[in-house]
Amino acid sequence: MRLSRYFLPVLKENPSEAQIVSHRLMLRAGMIKQSAAGIYSWLPLGFKVLRKIENIVHEEQQRAGHIPMLMPTLQPADLWKESGRYDAYGPEMLRIKDRQDRDMLxxxxxxxxxxxxxxxxxxxxxxxxxxxxHIQWKFRDEIRPRFGVMRGREFLMKDGYNFDLTKEDALHAYNRHLVSYLRSYERMGLQAIPMRADSGPIGGDDTHEFLVLADTGESEVFYDSEITDLKFGDREIDFDSVDQCQAVLEEFTSRYARTDETHDADLFAQVPADRQRTARGIEVGQIFYFGTKYSEAMGATVQGPDGKSTPVHMGSHGIGVSRLLGAIIEASHDDKGIIWPEGVTPFHVGIVNLKQGDEEADAACQALYDSITALGLDPLYDDRNERAGGKFATMDLIGLPWRITVGPRGLKNGVVELTSRKTGESEEMTPEAAVEKVAAIYRAIA
Amino acid sequence: MRLSRYFLPVLKENPSEAQIVSHRLMLRAGMIKQSAAGIYSWLPLGFKVLRKIENIVHEEQQRAGHIPMLMPTLQPADLWKESGRYDAYGPEMLRIKDRQDRDMLxxxxxxxxxxxxxxxxxxxxxxxxxxxxHIQWKFRDEIRPRFGVMRGREFLMKDGYNFDLTKEDALHAYNRHLVSYLRSYERMGLQAIPMRADSGPIGGDDTHEFLVLADTGESEVFYDSEITDLKFGDREIDFDSVDQCQAVLEEFTSRYARTDETHDADLFAQVPADRQRTARGIEVGQIFYFGTKYSEAMGATVQGPDGKSTPVHMGSHGIGVSRLLGAIIEASHDDKGIIWPEGVTPFHVGIVNLKQGDEEADAACQALYDSITALGLDPLYDDRNERAGGKFATMDLIGLPWRITVGPRGLKNGVVELTSRKTGESEEMTPEAAVEKVAAIYRAIA
Structure with missing residues (x-):
């Protein structure tokens, strides 16, 4: 994409309504625009990242054998009356009457x-x-929507539901979700720690929340520092293998890690003192085995091998897709702006032309653009008539992980500059070498 | 995908609520399930086709230089009060009050x-x-939702908006949309004819609807038969070229083609009698230049080259994404079921194992499955313990364009059978040849 043809309305001033850094940076980088309290439009840059996150979630769910579909945003109230939740759910549920006066939500x-x-x-x-x-827009009518997309009212969520004959099978589904979530978050450049969650009135131990450590997190978290050394990495896993999935669950949940809701001071005290950590965390997902709560209430039964009808064991498993943009930025930014992990960056590399209109510089930028595009990568070329300082500031703000800077002086020596957003380090090399280095980085995570 | 692991709830009986063939077939093929009047869940097979159509629309819009973003489903009423449409819009608008008693829709x-x-x-x-x-879910509270996804209440639509300095520029945007729509529909295997549409109270000539000819269409259409010979095909086009886009507009709109809303009997009479056609059509898109209607009402102005502030010229351009599934099926089916065009088929090829459990047949199917998958194609392997007749009926119903049938008898001679859903013709060939033939078909449309 050439920036002169794109729609990237960056803001120079810090928007006063934004209390946390991710909200501020998403507004400043022209990623979102609020249309009503807690309801946002996703401007082109924001939409690109949203789609990348959505795609990672799709790929990892399908890798685990889960099947995509799509349910509508509006639901008839009748279904919720069957489960008893229509009355139980508070004012966060947006209740609607259609023109025939039917109760919807x-x-x-x-x-x-x-x-x-x-x-x-x-x-x-x-x-x-x-x-x-499915991955679909949801609505929760928060009384005080805040923190941008982190606590919006209309939000995009992946929610999955397993149906199994026995508790044992359902717990395998639970473990499969845990594995797929670990893979998903790591691909987004996040460490999300599974922490024992509160199962609420249903009870049971089988629910974990995934938390990203960040100063602005809404939850206080307590954990054994060993847990942050764990990585799922690129290990092979057979999602049909009960033992393999169970082993991952044990590896990632056997150490102490809880939010304030489930914190147990006595248990925490048993963690060696030098490994006890307290921090704040952002919840980005949850897995939950709830047994036959809904299948019994709603008559979802199957005939078992013995011919008897039995309610299925279910669980529900969520990932906060739109909220993840905020979480990633909270976890990865500096005072200049966002630092996108390569797995979710809106563009793979930025090209900055230091002297727009200079024949040689323009040609070199165009050649870079073409060869990067030919490799299936997506460059953002700042071809505006702006000063170098302004171009650098924009690139730093929007956080592309790599930048190639092209100027007449370097070109005289046959070089361009490749800069890492994360480290700020620059290296001079030929244009071909820069392209190859960028390509190799993205090949490694493909 | 192995069918034994998929969720494909086909129905044997014709659902009584469905009045038209596409609705009937979508229900029978396990593509959708109604959750409330005019509101549907997209079951896995339906969701796959929906995503394919969505992807074609995304690709063709971006090819034309249009920029994707995403606006929310809920909107504050205030914006609509500014344009005057909050009061003008009838009961089709679903009005909502949130917990703070704010007017939303x-x-x-x-x-x-x-x-x-x-x-x-x-x-x-x-x-x-x-x-x-953007491509987003919309809601219109139809008094009598019917025909399945063809006239639903919650529906997925692509709507695009151009902003230009002058009417001339805006008409180029209009033409660009026309070209991109022709390309989009053809990739979906559809002929959609641009027909002069009614611009309503705003007036002006610059609006066309795109209609797919089908007996069940809601509109009566009148056209010069020459128009159905036109194809955009795979010609190259420069979307920045005013002349090239204008030439396409002229080619595709100079012959008589109108719906009953704009039909002019005198003009139609000038078409040579043997070329006059009357038929029915399904509307699958519309392009509309409406000038400064909204920009004036809402103060969307830019500073022109002369330094003066001027309201921008706009148009809005829509494609009915979810409705297209119905339109494609109306245009492409037979008495056995759906016949998907290759561009939108949910799976590229079906594999039918005539003797599940036979060692050689199972191995041959698995080998086919692996080599098709390795080519980046998506096969559906019917690995259930069902009789051949049942497997064929399912494949015919769900309409995959190609089927490979594997049985012990053929394997003795080293052959499998490749069958076209459209023609019903079968050919015996080696498994390798079948894979190569299928791959070549999809390479040609990639």
Whole structure:
């Protein structure tokens, strides 16, 4: 993309309404625009990152064998009356009447609807295991929406639901989700730590939240420092293997890691003192085995191998897709702006022309642009008639991980400059070498 | 995908609520499930096709230089009060009050919101031309939703908006959209004919609807038969070239083609009698230049080269993404089921194992599956323990364009059978030849 043809309305001033850095930087980098309290338009740069995150989630869910579909945003109230949640859910549920005066709602989550789909179509244990998921806009009418996309009212979420014959099978589905979530977050450049969560009135131990450590997190977290050394990395895993998935669960959840909601001071005290850590965290996902709560209430049963009808064991598993943009920025920025991890960057590399209009510089930039594009990468070429300082400031603000700077002086020596956004380090090399280095970086994470 | 692990709830009976063939087939093929009147869940097979159509629209819009973004589903009423449409819009607009008693609505379209974004960020003609678009769920509270996704209440639409300094520039944007729409529909296997549309109270000639001919279409259409011979094909086009885009407009709109809303019997009579055609059509898109209607009402102005402030010339351009699934099926089916065009098929090829459990047949199917997948194609392997007749019926119903049938008898002679869904013709060949033939078909449209 040539910047002169793009729509990137960066702001020079710090927007006064933004209290936290990610909100501030998303506004300043022209990624979002608020249209109502807690409701945002995703401007082109923001939309690009949102799509990248969405794609990673899709790929990792499907790798785990989970099946994509899409449920609508509006739901009939009747389904929620069956489960008992229509009355139980507070004013966060946006209730709507259509022109026929039917009670509807803007879905804050989809347990009822997916259970209805399941019971309409599945009748035998032979069709299990089954995990369906979707990525769809949800609405929660927060009384005080704040922190930009971190606590918006209309938000994009991946929610998946497993259906299994037994608790044992459902716990394997739970573990499969845990593994797929670890992979997803790492691909986004995030460390998200699974922490024992509060299962609420349903009870049970089988729920974990995934938290990203960040000073601005809404939760206080307590953990054994050994946990931050864990990496899923690029190990191979067979998602059908109960043992392999169970081993990952044990590896990643056996050390102490809890939020203030489930914190147990006595247990925490058993962690060696030099490994006890307290910090703040942002919740970016949750997995939850809840058994037969919905299947019993809504009659989602299958015929088992013994011929008997039995309610299915279910769980629901969520990733906060739109909120992840805020979380990533909270975890990765400096005083100049955003620092995108390579896995989610809106453009792979920026090209800065120090002397727009100079024949040789223009030609060199165009050649770089063409060869980067030919490799299937997506460059952003700042071809505006602006001073170098302004161009650098924009690139730093929007946070592309790599920048190639092209100027007449370097070209005389046959070199351009390749700069890492993260370290700020620059290296002179031929244009071909710069392209090859950038290409190699992205090949490594493809 | 192995069918035994997929969620494909096909129906054996014809659903009684479906009046038209596309609705019936989408229900029978397990593509959608109604959750409320005019509101559907997209089951896995339906979602796959929806995503393919969405991707074609994204690719063709970006090829034309239009910039993707995303606006939210809910909008504040205030914006619509500025344009005057809050009161003008009838009961099709779903009006909502949030917990703070603020007036909101579920967007049926986005002229107001995009104009608000534009005026907040753009102040100079130097930032023009600009075309922004998004693909987002909309809601229109139809009094009688019917025909499945063809006339639903919650529907997915691509809507794009151009902002230009002059009428002339805006008409180039109009033409660019026309070209990109012709390309999009052809990639979906559709012929969609641009027909002079009714511009309503705004007036002006510059609006066309795109209609797909089908017996179940809601509009009566009148056209010169020469028009159905036109194809955009794979010609090269420079979307920046005013002349090239204008030439395409003239080629595709100079012959008589109108819906009942704009039909002019006298003009039609001038078409040679043997070329006069009357038929029915389904509207799948519309382009519309409306000048300064919204920019004047909402103060979306730019400073021109002369230093004077001037309202921008705009147009809005829509493609009915979810409705296209219905339109494609209406245009392409037979009494056995759907016949997907290759450009939008949910799976590229089906593999039918005639004797599941036979060692040789299982191995041959697996080998086919692996080599097709390795080519980046997406096969659906029917590995269920079902009789051949049932497997064929399912494949015919869900409409994959190509099927490879594998059985012990053929394998003795080293052959499998490749069958075209469209013609029903089968050919025996080696598994390698079948894979290569399928791969070549999809390479040709990639």
């Amino acid at each position: 803007y879905g804050p989550t989809n347990e009822e609807m997916i259970t209805d789909i399941f019971r309409s179509h599945v009748g035998s244990y032979k069709d299990l295991p089954l995990t369906l998921y | 579920y967007g049926p379209t986005n002229e107001e919101m995009i104009t608000d974004i534009f005026r907040s960020h753009v102040g100079s003609y130097k930032d023009l031309p600009l075309t922004l678009y």
